Amino acid sequence: MVMNIVETRNVKKVYNQGKVQVEALRGVSLEIEKGAFIALAGPSGSGKTTLLNIIGGLDGMDEGSVSVEDNDIGAMSQSDLARLRLNRIGFIFQAYNLVPVLSAEENVEFIMLLQGIPGAERRDRARTILDEVGLENMYNRRPAELSGGQQQRVAVARAIVSNPAIVLADEPTANLDSATGESLLGLMRRMNEDKQVTFVFSTHDKMVMDQARRLVYLKDGRIEDDMA
Amino acid sequence: MGIDLKIAWRNIWRNRRRSILTILAIAFACLLLVFMLSFQLGSYADMIRFSLRIHTGHLQIKADGYQKDKDIRKVVSDPGAVAEILQAQPGVADYTFRANAFSLLSSHDRTYGVMVSGIDPQREARVTTIKHVIRQGAYLSGGDNNEAIIGNLLAENLKVGAGDEMVLLGQARDGSVAASMLTVTGIFSSGQTDMDRSVALITLDTFDRLYFMRGAVHEVVAVCPALGDVKPAQAAVQKALDGLKTRRHLRVWNWQELIPGLLQGIKIDFFSGIIFYMIMVIVVAFSILNTFLMAVFERTREFGVLLALGVTHGRLTRLLLLESSFLCAVGMVAGITGGALITLYFQQNGIHISGASEILKSYGLPEVLRPRLSWVTIISGPAVVFAVTFLTALYPALRARKLKPAAAMHAA
Amino acid sequence: MYRQLAWRNIWRNPKRTAVILTAVVIGVWSMIFLGGVMAGMYDAMIENQLSALTGHIQIHHPDYRNDPVVEYSINDPAIVANALQRVLPPGAVRADRVRVSAIAQNARHSAGITMVGIQPEKEAEISFIGQAVTEGRFIKNEQDDYGIVIGRALAEDFETKIGKKLILMSQGADGEIQSRAFRIVGIYQAQMQATEKAYVFVSLPAAQDMLKMGNAISEVAVLLPDRGATGQVVSALRERLPQNRYEVAGFRELMPLITAQVELWDTFMILWYVVIFVAMGFGITNTILMAVMERIREFGLVKSLGMRPRQIVALVLMEGSLLLALGILIGNLTGFASIWALAQRGIDLSVFAAGAERFSIPRIIYPTIHMSDVIRANLVVLVLGILVSLYPAIRAARITPVEALTKT
Secondary structure: OOOEEEEEEEEEEEEEEOOEEEEEEEEEEEEEEOOOEEEEEOOOOOOHHHHHHHHOOOOOOOEEEEEEOOEEHHHOOHHHHHHHHHHHEEEEOOOOOOOOOOOHHHHHHHHHHHHOOOHHHHHHHHHHHHHHOOOOOOOOOOHHHOOHHHHHHHHHHHHHHOOOOEEEEEOOOOOOOHHHHHHHHHHHHHHHHHHOOEEEEEEOOHHHHHHOOEEEEEEOOEEEEEEO | OHHHHHHHHHHHHHHHHHHHHHHHHHHHHHHHHHHHHHHHHHHHHHHHHHHHHHHHOOEEEEEOOHHHHOOOOOOEOOHHHHHHHHHOOOOOOEEEEEEEEEEEEEOOOOEEEEEEEEEOHHHHHHHOOHHHHEEEEOOOOOOOOOEEEEEHHHHHHHOOOOOOEEEEEEEOOOOOEEEEEEEEEEEEOOOOHHHHHHEEEEEHHHHHHHOOOOOOEOEEEEEOOOHHHHHHHHHHHHHHHHOOOOOOOEEEEEHHHHOHHHHHHHHHHHHHHHHHHHHHHHHHHHHHHHHHHHHHHOOHHHHHHHHHOOOOHHHHHHHHHHHHHHHHHHHHHHHHHHHHHHHHHHHHHOEEOOOOHHHHHHOOOOOEEOOOOOHHHHHHHHHHHHHHHHHHHHHHHHHHHHOOHHHHHOOO | OHHHHHHHHHOOOHHHHHHHHHHHHHHHHHHHHHHHHHHHHHHHHHHHHHHHHHOOEEEEOOOOOOOOOOOOOEOOHHHHHHHHHHHOOOOOEEEEEEEEEEEEEOOOOEEEEEEEEEOHHHHHHHOOHHHHEEEEOOOOOOOOOOEEEEEHHHHHHOOOOOOOEEEEEEEOOOOOEEEEEEEEEEEEOOOOHHHHHHEEEEEHHHHHHHOOOOOOEOEEEEEOOOHHHHHHHHHHHHHHOOOOOOEEEEHHHHOHHHHHHHHHHHHHHHHHHHHHHHHHHHHHHHHHHHHHHOOHHHHHHHHHOOOOHHHHHHHHHHHHHHHHHHHHHHHHHHHHHHHHHHHHHOEEOHHHHHHHHHOOOOOEEOOOOOHHHHHHHHHHHHHHHHHHHHHHHHHHHOOOHHHHHHOO
């Protein structure tokens, strides 16, 4: 039997934009098995990002339930959610979102520091993972001194380094050219296979959808199609 | 904690101009407070010392009722017994005796009513500074010699100088007439208008004979090693005096009771200073509040990411407060250093306010003012600045607690 | 056009504008309000002193003020009276006085005091003493030969009361010590205890008679309907009265200490204005700088559209000026309002009465508005404020389109 790492039940979410109510999610039920490499696709406004945010505990829902590794997200406090994100969930964003005043190595170390891992081990692991993502000579560069692709590699390293159960990636390749995007995706795929980390993407990118082992297609806040 | 410090420190220098302006504002407030408090407290110390050491002393022992109406019959009849008490008191550094009588003093063509005081020249010189403010002629020598020293304003009024003779006319303790010829041996200038205009000093021995005092005096004036010793010494001496068997009960007065205006005047000046400083600090606080606000608003997205990574709201608040504290600390160090240097410069060289010496004199201040740097003046002003700055930074830092990660990340 | 644009720009970030506006308002308010308290204090000090026997103008023998003795009297008061009659504006009042130091004595006490011989009706129009008698009566008329009015503090010191005798001793015109017994008919209260202990009042003829002065007087005091006319009247009198025989002095010369004190405080207030300005100046510069830096793209755009650097400077300065003008307006209004509110009851310093007296500060201060102070405070803020806005304005003008595009 395959264990599910994420289960959503009939999740609904409404945004109030001024006087207009936008129904971002209209009842999404989804099960994601451990070790998946899954893409959420769909047009703008279909609810991909909202769903990722709710799974990651960044945003609340109006109805339904979400569990991550059997934790009921809806019932957890802000600080419990923070702890869950810190230890079990990694994030990768479209705009990289590294801490601008920290170097590549420090950005990666930052998460482990929050986890309370001792200094020497942090350094070793940060350098190892930066080597793995192909940034051997760039430990001390600040984000402003790195290209977009390099920044996103740091972001992947940051998401992976804490050994999370699941990595949520919101349009990770959208700001990259196709060659850079492809190599980054290859990197994530390798991480998925080597380390058994579950990856969930939201994407527009055809190439990402092709590489995904499972593709969930959202439209108007509902799941339209779910293909393995 | 190491990385928080690093992040905070680097964030400050992300926006160099803004941080420098903020640091300058804090430094300015600290500098001004260090200097002004040193200046004020220094002046107060001078004012107290100047006022007390010239004549009043720290403590005076008088017979009941004498403080109010200076009746020549209300005497301390056994000064020796009081001296023994004072001698045994570690809180009393030294003491002297005085007797006073309001009398007429006439020169060749002028007559003025003055306070004639008999002093013990040697003892007086150890307790007050009168010996050092003789401007013409000499200080009193000891013994019964019909010598007098008078204030410079009185000398002008009487049109006499050192060596001239005057006639004294008064009423002795027993009601008889006290009259004598006195020789002006010296003219003093204390800087205190009242004293320079209306006091004549003769030796205690002369006074005793002229006013028929039979060994009694009116006041025993004592000084303490430091101002802080005054209150305990007063209590101890009073207790000892209460045990003394004299015809009139004796009471110890401290300098605040003797010159009530002095401490109150200082209080008025000090409190009005505090009002001015508080307003300044509040203006500075609002002046720099925008820096802290902006530090939160323009980095909403960044904070969203940190929250997504699992940083707690509490830690975010701490990070922001750390940034503000850094800014403040740099400003404080700069301000304290600048303020201390300026203060030390003027402490060495003094401050001359041109044309104000008459006013200063009327306040009981010397002509050259000197600020005095101390731990109190270095710490207290900047501490208030730090507290207020911290409170100012608290508002935006607490606002960061309300950030919702998803919304924050998508903020512009 | 600029003004409208500037005004809208200010309110693009209302919270930030509100914060810096608060700094300016508190600063300006404190300048106006504390200036008002200070002004109230000077006014009271000057008025106290004027009514405490100074008046606006005094005429003496040239040596009297240095050495106030009977020897230096005005021996021909008629000449002075004549000159005054010709020069004084309508509504002015004057009184002759004998004023010498003397010794007061009763059975148990004696003290040095100033004995003032007055013309009761005229004196009441000039100095405080007419309204100050709280017990007994004022000197009745010039024939009130043996009546004396003394201060309450002196009465307490002397353990005496109305109806008792008091002996005055002073040097007469003949050089001999003269003494005379008076009967206490009234007790007065003054603003300051020092006044109550210093002055005793008798009738002018009684003083002249006691001191064997004939009809000579020590001084003539004049109160003008308007303090501002003092200088003019003084010079007119100086023309008529020979300077080797008469000295004419205006109130500023008569109270050099208070004049100097007021000048010292005035200097202090200007320093205070500058300090407060510096405190808010950093914030003004900073806030405008922030507003400029986050609009780099916009400035790059308008520059590439052809806006000249000078016009950009003008726009940013306009934003600064509007901010300052608004802050000054609110600061002035709140300042006036708080002065007005406090002026009803005054600031009571009685708790510190003895201390206030030491610095010659009145016991109750009624804040008041001196327009010149207000204008001075506002000018400091406006002029220096525009000056410190110059830095961000010039920074904005230097933004190049390229810099604007590379900035995210």
